[in-house]
Amino acid sequence: xxxxxxxxxxxxxxxxxxxxxxxxxxxxxxxxxxxxxxxxxxxxxxxxxxxxxxxxxxxxxxxxxxxxxxxxxxxxxxxxxxxxxxxxxxxxxxxxxxxxxxxxxxxxxxxxxxxxxxxxxxxxxxxxxxxxxxxxxxxxxxxxxxxxxxxxxxxxxxxxxxxxxxxxxxxxxxxxxxxxxxxxxxxxxxxxxxxxxxxxxxx
Amino acid sequence: xxxxxxxxxxxxxxxxxxxxxxxxxxxxxxxxxxxxxxxxxxxxxxxxxxxxxxxxxxxxxxxxxxxxxxxxxxxxxxxxxxxxxxxxxxxxxxxxxxxxxxxxxxxxxxxxxxxxxxxxxxxxxxxxxxxxxxxxxxxxxxxxxxxxxxxxxxxxxxxxxxxxxxxxxxxxxxxxxxxxxxxxxxxxxxxxxxxxxxxxxxx
Numbered sequence: 298x299x300x301x302x303x304x305x306x307x308x309x310x311x312x313x314x315x316x317x318x319x320x321x322x323x324x325x326x327x328x329x330x331x332x333x334x335x336x337x338x339x340x341x342x343x344x345x346x347x348x349x350x351x352x353x354x355x356x357x358x359x360x361x362x363x364x365x366x367x368x369x370x371x372x373x374x375x376x377x378x379x380x381x382x383x384x385x386x387x388x389x390x391x392x393x394x395x396x397x398x399x400x401x402x403x404x405x406x407x408x409x410x411x412x413x414x415x416x417x418x419x420x421x422x423x424x425x426x427x428x429x430x431x432x433x434x435x436x437x438x439x440x441x442x443x444x445x446x447x448x449x450x451x452x453x454x455x456x457x458x459x460x461x462x463x464x465x466x467x468x469x470x471x472x473x474x475x476x477x478x479x480x481x482x483x484x485x486x487x488x489x490x491x492x493x494x495x496x497x498x499x500x
Numbered sequence: 501x502x503x504x505x506x507x508x509x510x511x512x513x514x515x516x517x518x519x520x521x522x523x524x525x526x527x528x529x530x531x532x533x534x535x536x537x538x539x540x541x542x543x544x545x546x547x548x549x550x551x552x553x554x555x556x557x558x559x560x561x562x563x564x565x566x567x568x569x570x571x572x573x574x575x576x577x578x579x580x581x582x583x584x585x586x587x588x589x590x591x592x593x594x595x596x597x598x599x600x601x602x603x604x605x606x607x608x609x610x611x612x613x614x615x616x617x618x619x620x621x622x623x624x625x626x627x628x629x630x631x632x633x634x635x636x637x638x639x640x641x642x643x644x645x646x647x648x649x650x651x652x653x654x655x656x657x658x659x660x661x662x663x664x665x666x667x668x669x670x671x672x673x674x675x676x677x678x679x680x681x682x683x684x685x686x687x688x689x690x691x692x693x694x695x696x697x698x699x700x701x702x703x
């Protein structure tokens with residue numbers, strides 16, 4: 298095995314262990330054993346369980362960011378195009394990489410301060426394209442939300458939740474879910490084509 | 501102290517411990533000590549850390565359900581009224597009981613099967629009023645969402661996320677947040693007063 302392969306295998310096995318036992322319950326010895334490497338080889342790649350956790354969370358983030366970049370290169374550069382592209386990336390990440398995506402949500406709290414601040418900064422940066430699309434869409438008049446920050450958080454909240462209920466064997470394909478959440482997101486930003494022309498909600 | 505007071509105090513101290521150290525790291529000995537009761541008194545009330553966790557999660561659920569019942573009694577019984585009431589209850593729970601509300605989200609995974617299935621059933625029941633409001637609103641024509649299940653999940657997802665970003669010292673009052681999320685929820689269900697009369701989104 299090359300060094301890169303070992304690392305990849307260690308991460309894959311660790312992910313499984315973390316999903317099954319949580320960070321606290323996962324054993325670094327068992328991860329090495331199941332990967333088929335010695336404990337010293339394991340420590341050569343990851344000096345601690347914290348390093349393993351940080352590497353795992355960062356690899357999830359890499360994967361999500363690659364999806365966003367691909368969508369943004371492929372889609373039209375208007376705020377609406379970027380909003381739809383971001384939602385598509387996030388829905389695909391939450392469904393196609395469900396396990397990874399759940400870990401990112403549940404295990405971040407186990408990162409120690411040394412790793413946590415860098416990771417939080419990455420998280421912030423990874424949602425920047427959505428924040429920027431929201432701001433630009435409000436400027437251009439495409440989005441009419443009176444509270445862009447809440448629209449932004451709502452879109453993240455509703456897409457993030459998908460990882461908790463999605464069933465790969467369920468009725469909906471990933472692309473159907475993408476389409477639905479794009480439709481919902483257009484409403485959450487009060488897109489001009491779905492916002493009422495003048496009247497206010499009757500509530 | 502009466503037995504009820506001891507129980508309440510134990511739960512309050514335990515909540516703090518679980519927030520600070522997580523379930524795995526929380527110590528039942530330290531919880532008893534900080535509450536000022538003997539370990540045997542502690543075990544008299546809660547025979548295990550699992551019982552303590554289950555009691556804590558259930559007390560969070562009690563509190564949320566009380567809020568929903570109050571709102572439903574006070575508000576108009578139309579699907580729209582119930583939707584707005586449910587959102588108000590959930591937003592208030594996520595903000596005014598932020599700590600409790602985060603525990604419910606992060607520590608449920610530590611419940612053992614013995615407690616987990618009953619708790620999952622309670623969770624399901626607690627979201628039943630929202631699901632029912634959605635179904636009734638679609639029937640009555642108040643809500644025009646073509647996918648009520650996704651609207652339902654999106655509303656839960658966006659309201660649940662509030663516990664993660666809410667700052668009691670922030671600019672918005674709880675009631676301002678309630679109002680914003682009610683407005684967003686009306687859009688997520690394609691409420692007839694905010695849905696476009698005929699045309700489809702241009703996306």
